[in-house]
Amino acid sequence: MYTASEKLTSANITDIMQTAYIEYSMSVIISRALPDARDGLKPVQRRVLYAMLREGLLHNRSFDKCAGVVGEVLKNYHPHGDSSVYDTLVRMAQPWVMRYPLIDPQGNFGSVDGDPPAAYRYTEARLRDIAEDLLKDIEEDTVDFVPNYKESTTEPTVLPSALPNLLMNGSTGIAVGMTTNIPPHNLDEIITATCAIIDNPRISVDDLCNIIQGPDFPTGGIISGREGILSYLKTGKGIVRTRGKAHTEEMKGGMEQIVITEIPYNVNRNTLVTRIAELVGEKEIDGIRDLRDESDENTRIVVELKRGEQAKVVINQLFQKTALESSFGVTLLALDKKRPKQMNIKELIECYIEHRRDVVTRRTKFRLREAEDRAHILEGYIIALDNLDDFVKIIRASANREEAKTRLMAKYPLSERQTDAILELRLYQLTGLERGKIEAEYIELMKLIDELRSILASETKLLELIKQELMAMKEKYTSPRRTEIVGAAGEFRMEDVVPNEGCVMTVSHLGFIKRTRVADYRSQKRGGKGVIGAETYDEDFVEHLFTASTHDFILFLTSTGQCHVKKVYDVPEGTRASKGKSVSSFLRLAEGEKIAAMICVKDFVNTLHIAMATKNGVTKKTNLADYTNATREGGLRGIKLEEGDTLVGCVLTNGENEIILISNKGQAVRFKEEDLRDQGRDTVGVTGMRFKYEGDYVKTIAVCDSVAKLLVAREDGVGKRTPFEDYRLTSRGGTGVIAIDLPEDGSVNVAGALSVGENDEVMLLTAKGQSIRCPVNGIRETGRGAKGVRLVTLEPGDKLLSIARIVETDEEQAAGAEVPDAGAAPTV
Structure with missing residues (x-):
């Protein structure tokens, strides 16, 4: 039944449903799901923070039950379920969710494993100081307040937000027909970009992309490439690929x-x-x-x-x-003037700057009103103190307060507010001391009023104030980046998850290989006893030692002339005293095939060459670029060997170097690299050295360097450092000159030789696994005919096996060590 006063109208149900759904959608978008571009908060987050401020839960006060906070929010601001409020409070306190948490938790607030938080009657919380900076100056008419849902009090429509919270903490939300997914960023980068826009409003988005590196997730991890980052910074939408470490x-x-x-x-x-x-x-x-x-x-x-x-x-x-590898789809969507809008990074920051401009302007006007009102009162005080006797006489002669007020205003140029303030003065404020305080306060107030008026009158000064406050926030909350951005866009590389650090690689006679961090070998003086470098097993001993950085390429040239190329990080890692792993576990070696030489390169370029030497004195030079495809499984032929010959070593050259060959019996041949023409990989080579003594063979090959010296070491631990010029330059194929004196009985041979600089350090390794690292400048420089000095003290039955130059990385250089180029002088 309906009464005659009711009016019924006919309407299309489609139109009604469309209108109702649009209204519902906008309610969800504006009042629930999307953050405001100004303070980066959704309404429920804003209400939680404001309620905690009203409750006095500041960072330097005691914790209080979360139940009280939830109750306060429900009672005054958020007429929804308690779970939505508590979940919001918990999320703002979780350090693996928020890059800069806003709430300081006490109790069980869940875990990154997905464990739920304890009930709100058990947990406690208070604001962090960074959240207080978001609320800072809210009492100074900086933002608009609106009545709460039951009109018993008011709540802010936005927070003053002294920090760009939307970008520093990010946000996520699903509305009707739209979603937002904004990643957290590093506050230092965001503030620097904000200041850059203030300084130059016409700055390009490309320039901002150079300042903002990309997301900075609280859980760290790695982002591969900047293609997705640049996409969302420029368009507001992009996909970022993240990976764990x-x-x-x-x-x-x-x-x-x-x-x-x-x-x-x-x-x-x-x-x-x-x-x-x-x-x-x-x-x-x-x-x-x-x-x-x-x-x-x-x-x-x-x-x-x-x-x-x-x-x-x-x-x-x-x-x-x-x-462990995930994609993060970024959508920079936020409410701008109560309308959802997808923006690029510059537009988002401009929304924040405009908000801060409005906040600082309103705050300045508020402070100016307060200062002018106080100055007005002080002017009345000064008039009263200047005419104190007459004021006292008028007041005493008046019948009541209203009469005194009327008579004072009639005789003196006082406003009603000034007169009321004068009548409320206490007697002690009429003393001379108090008069001085009033005058001093008035002078300071006038300075403040002038400053506030100048801020309001100058846009430049207003923006400079905003910038100064932001820089103060940056200094207060500065934090190093947690998420690393590496590599090019596309597939992740192993380099993205493997640290670039110096390492020492050793290969034993029976084919066990390992790499050990350079830092595990302590630097010692010449002649020391050393540290245990590798254990020996069943008469095994270390035959090759090599130093490099983990991101370099390492070329393995075998005794049969095959060339295998791997990344250094592919070599199994071990401790200084560990045995290592079999080379055959990652290299396809034939029966009886062993590693003969290794060199390290940053990349395969055609400006470098590989010069090889065999046991029988054959030498060969091939362009480095010819070995690019050696990274394939099984490797490539590096040199064609004659029957009974084996490869003993190789070096990198630039096409104009001089090469020196040192034999097992201490002879040395020095000749120009030009004597060797470039040959293909699968060729034999030419004669490089003939032997003076029966049974002699090539021990090592090195590149001559005018600023370096040749360090030659004997098996008994004696060695010497000699200028290359002391070795006569001849043509290839000669028998050479004496490199180091050896006993006539043939009991001691050459252990190794290499080119070293004055600031280099070398690693010495013995057959029993003793190793020592010592600076080259501790080894006295001598002439070619000298006998040398003691390099290492050997135990009975032990002998020096090999020497290598230490290669250090950029990280060690930052710690004060000098870093040689890993690819400049490979070690054999």
Whole structure:
């Protein structure tokens, strides 16, 4: 039934549903799901922070129950379920979610493993100081307030936001027909970019992209390439590929384990571990022996490998088949003037600058009003103090306050507000001391009023003030970048997850190889006893030693003339005292084939050459670019050897070098590289050295350097450092001159020789595994005919086996060490 006063109208239900749905959609978009471009907060987040401020939960005060905060928010600001409020509070306190957490938690607030937080009756919280800076000056009419849902109080429509919160902490939200997904960034970079726009409003987005490197996730990780980053910075939309960090560690028994220390943003650590276990159980990933989650506050997921398994292969499988590699789809969508808008990075920052301009202007006007009002009162005080006796007489003669007020205003130029303030003065304020305070306060107030008026009158001064406040925030909350951005866009490279550091590689006589960090060998003086460099097994001994950086290429030239190319990080890592792993586990070696020489290069360029020497004195030169394809499995032919001959060494040359060959019996031949023409890979070469003594053979090959010296070492630990000029330049094919004196009985031969600079350090290795690292400048320079000095003290029955020059990385250079170029002088 309906009454006559009711009016019924007919309408199309499609139109009604369309109108109702649009209104609902806009309500969700504006009032729930999307952040404001000015303060980067959704309404519920803003209400939680404001309620905590009203409750007095500041960073330097005691914690209070989260239940109280949730109740306050529900009571006054957010008429929805308590779970939405508590979930918001928890999220703003979780350091793996927020790059700069806004709430300081106490109690169980969940974990990166996906564990839920405790109920709000058990947990406590308070604001962090960074959140207080978002709320700073809110009482000074800096933002608009609107009535709350029941009109019992008011709430802010936006926070003053002294920090660009939207970009520093990011935001995510799903509205009706649109989503936002803004990653967190490094505050230092965002503030620097904001100041750059203030200084030059016409700055290009490309210039801003040079300042803002990309996302800076609280969980760290690695971003490969900047293509996706540049896309979202310029257009507001892009896909960023993130990857966790993993490294390998050697275990007892020669096995390896992979340790994951950082995971991509928004990845559940427990789910990741469970997924790896499932893949192992389903035989999707082979080679994993055990899996453990040893994480506490820091991530540490340990993946133990089966004996002989290559860590690189397993790591790549983890990246391909688990969330250890993830994509983060960025959409820079936020509310601009209550309208959803997808913006590029410059437009977002401009929204924030405009907001700060409005906030600082309103704050300045508020402070100016307050200062002018106080100055007005002080002017009345001064009039009263100048005519104190007359004021007292008028007041005493008046019947009441209103009469005194009327008579004072009639006689003196006082406003009603000034008169009321004068009548409320206490007697002690009429003393001379108080008069001086009033006058001093008035002078300071007038200076402040002039300053505030100048800010309002000058746009330049206003923007400079905004910039100064931002720089103060940057200094206060500066934080180093956690997420590393590496490599080119596209596929991840192993270099992205393997640190670039110096390492020492050793190959034993029986074919065991390993690499060890250079830092594990301490620097010692000449003649020291050294440290244990490698254990010996069943009469095995270390035959080759080589130093490089992990991101370089290493060329393995075998005794049969084959060339294999690997990355240095492919070599299994081991401790200084470990045995290492068989070369055959990652190189395809024929029966009886051994590693004869190794050199390190940054890249395969056609300006360099490889000069080789065989045991029988044959030499050959080939362009380095000819070995580019040697990275394929099985390698390539590096030199064609005659029957009974083997390769003993090789060096890099630039086409104009001089080469020196040193024989086992201490003879040396020096000749120009021009004597060797470039030959193809599968060729024999030409004669480089003939032998003076029966049974002699080439021990090593080196490149002559005018600023370096030739260090020659004997098997008994004696050596000498001699200028290359002391060795007569001849044509290739000669018998040479004496490099170092040896006993006539043939009991001691040459252990090795290499070119060294004054500031170099060398590694000495003995057959029993003793190793010592010492500076070259500790070895006295002598002439070619001298006997030399003691390089290392040997134990009975031991002998010096090889010497190599130390190669250090940029990280060690930063610590004060001089870094030679790893590719300039390869070690054999």
